[in-house]
Amino acid sequence: MTSQNSGNRKSRLPEAPATRPAESLKQDILRHVLYSLGRDTERPDRQTVFRALALSLRDRLVEKWIASQRDIYSRSSKRVYYLSLEFLPGPFLRENLIALGLENEAREALTDMGFGLDDVADEEYEPGLGNGGLGRLASCYLDSMATLRLPAYGYGIHYAYGIFYQLIKEGRQVERADNWLRGGTHWEFERSHYVHPVRFYGQVREWVDEQGRLRHSLENATTVMAMACDMFIPGHKNDYVLNMRLWAAKTSREFEFSFFNTGDYIGAVEEKIRDENISMVLYPNDEAPEGKELRLKQQFFLVSATIQDIVRRFRKKGIAWDQLPRKNVIHLNETHPAVAIPELMRILVDEELLTWEEAWYICVRTFAYTNHTVLPEALEVWPEDLFRRLLPRHLQIIHEINRRFLHDVRRQFPNDPNILGRVSLVHEGESRWVRMSHLAIVGSFSVNGVSAHHSEILKESVFHDFYKIFPERFNNKTNGITPRRWLRQCNPTLAWLITEHIGPEWLTDLAQLKKLEPYVNSEGFHRAWMEVRLRNKHKLAEYIRDKNGITVMPESLFDVHVKRFHEYKRQLLNVLHVIALYNRIRSSPGSVTVPRTYIFGGKAAPGYYMAKHIIRLINSVAYTINTDPRVGDLLKVVFLQNYCVTLAERIIPATDLSEQISTAGMEASGTGNMKFALNGAITIGTHDGANIEIMEHVGNENLFLFGLLSHEVNEMRSQGYNPRLFYERDSELREVLDMIAGGFFSPSEPHLFRDVVESLLNHGDRYMVLADFRSYVYRQQDAANAFMDQAAWARMSMLNTSRMGFFSSDRAVDEYAKDIWGVSGV
Ligand code: PLP
Secondary structure (H helix, E strand, O other): OOOOOOHHHHHOOOOOOOOOOHHHHHHHHHHHHHHHOOOOOOOOOHHHHHHHHHHHHHHHHHHHHHHHHHHHHHHOOOEEEEEOOOOOOOOOHHHHHHHHOOHHHHHHHHHHOOOOHHHHHOOOOOOOOOOOHHHHHHHHHHHHHHHOOOOEEEEEEOOOEOOOEEEEEOOEEEEEOOOOOOOOOOOEEEEEEEEEEEEEOOEEEEEEOOOOOEEEEEEOOEEEEEEEEEEEEEOOOOOOEEEEEEEEEEEOHHHHHHHHHHOOHHHHHHHHHHHHHHHOEOOOOOOOOOOOHHHHHHHHHHHHHHHHHHHHHHHOOOOOHHHHHHHEEEEEEOOOOOOHHHHHHHHHHHHOOOOHHHHHHHHHHHEEEEOOOOOHHHOOEEEHHHHHHHOHHHHHHHHHHHHHHHHHHHHHOOOOOHHHHHHOOEEEOOOEEEEHHHHHHHOOOEEEEOOHHHHHHHHHHHOHHHHHHOHHHEEEOOOOEOHHHHHHHOOHHHHHHHHHHHOHHHHOOHHHHHHHHHHHHOHHHHHHHHHHHHHHHHHHHHHHHHHHOOOOOOOOEEEEEEOOOOHHHOHHHHHHHHHHHHHHHHHOOOOOOOOEEEEEEOOOOOOOHHHHHHHHHHHHHHHHHHOOOOOHHHEEEEEEOOOOHHHHHHHHHHOOEEEEOOOOOOOOOOOHHHHHHHOOOEEEEEOOOOHHHHHHHHOHHHOEEEOOOHHHHHHHHHOOOOHHHHHHHOHHHHHHHHHHHOOOOOOOOOOOOHHHHHHHHOOOOOOOHHHHHHHHHHHHHHHHHHHHOHHHHHHHHHHHHHOOHHHEHHHHHHHHHHHHHOOOOO
């Protein structure tokens, strides 16, 4: 692992000691209360204190950021640019306090002012600038890049509205706008002087210059300005700080001047609003792109502003363009920013007048691409017509890339003419589509999947042709999570117990958790471990009582399924089993002996009918079960609204059983699975994504895998999967489905959930819910039996935590740095 804390490196940084005494922090807070927030220091309220504390930390972060930037410049290090349409950082306060080593000082300062740190931290409203796994991964990686002291930058969009706030009303998901900026921004700096013009639409003009070169330029384009907003990401106690630069759309100055001349004041202002709409809202679809023009605009907006920023920084070096790949790597998080490839080509060819060959040589050595999904509906394509209208020059460049690429492929595979249509960057049929994944593969030197299993699927099926063409580009980087947020911060008492036994090195070297293994046979450690876990469950039970008015038993098995709602993630399979348990309790009291609390959470894309319908079904089942006096404490079902990072941090430390039950072959990796196991939850899961590697690390005896393997899913499908057979053969399953279809859980609307059952029985059960039902039920029984033996369960829990070292994002980012980016820590 790259070393990050060596003393001589630290000593080069100007003043700014890592910690300041509590008194100094308190004075800073009071100063911000008065001078930055304009409030009376005698009686600030809790929100004011939160903001003033955040501003005091920002002061410290910016000092360290400037010092870190100077370091990067003075070493002329190769830089990593991580481009992502989504970042999901979660609340910053605690993470920044931990990274800066100021937790105790903050607690003391606040106590002195009459406030508790926990209460003040609860005032923070997180920026929800991502949908789920992909955005959260980007934030874990920035945390690790900072901890590993990499010369890196995150680039994204400063959406005015992040992922919607989810309410559950009468069992249904209702979306509310997420106005995360309402309370102001305490963590960021708006850089009104860092603005770049972004140009859309218009026409391409071809002309010949004095040297006889054919030139291309864009005429009559619409210009929107991108303004930088910087947020700081500190490394763990290493005085190193990176920035996440998010672009906000602003109208251009030319435009502001012009509207005085036209006289149409209101019309001009309307146009201004239209321009600034570009960064207004995050598209709330996870793994199913919405083919809207505004979304393509957002993608280009991020890319154009970022590439201009990269080029601006590179130009300062005054070295030749062919050195660009030696000094920079641009990482594409999914295909969303893939239009960066033709944008860099455009700058090099049209503006810098490099030859096509020179420019292409630079491009394919600069870009790297991570694929996050193999769901066919998630592979991003754009109608060629839309591309032509919005980005006419970029489409020409894509065509030229494609022409040259297909020419090479034809030569490489003279006997396989069909390959050309399969790999073309443009799908040609009745309508023509630009295939963004093909563009990303052809334009990058590295293509990686996010778990060993997923990376194999990419090579064997989804991108098999490309693997034949560019075998050296394909590699795997199994995802990871930051232990600072996902153990130290969210589970402080467990973190403390661990540190007490093995020291604090695990925080930056997670493999150290292995040192816990000798303690799994210690009775005292067992007891302490289970006490901490039970205390976490008590806290979550309190939260559930406050929010949902449901009393749950902290001693019951907390069985948790939280993540985005998607049919492939199979929340439906879970609820079918809940209903089966309910039926057992009703029909043969005494047959279910382990009390369970089922906790669900997650958002469905607003336009995804079936996902929203399943949320409604879960809430209806919850209502029926929770109000049935025959059930008592044996079974409770809770849906916690608005799953987000803040809520994940509450739920994960209190979980006994972690549901990771996607249809095999469909979840690329998952990162929720890692967070639960790291905190000592036991996984019940399928042979999918990173579950397989978690099994290899924690041991098959320490989790519950079940269900079809991905090749079995494919075989069953190709042989003609008939879900009805499972229905007919399995009376318990039949009873469950008949109850749903017959209106048992929706007596006032008996047909309400009929279509859920129809999707399984009559529409092919695309996600193989019925095929996996029986093995899931058996494995759930195994889990319940295991839970009855609390000592054995404690052992499994400790072994999960102690063997999760591999899943640190420090390991993952270190692999990216060494194998793909070719950078090391400064
Ligand atoms: N959403 C949030 C708020 C998360 O914290 C995470 C990961 O923990 C995810 C979504 C992704 O979850 P999964 O990998 O289980 O789909």
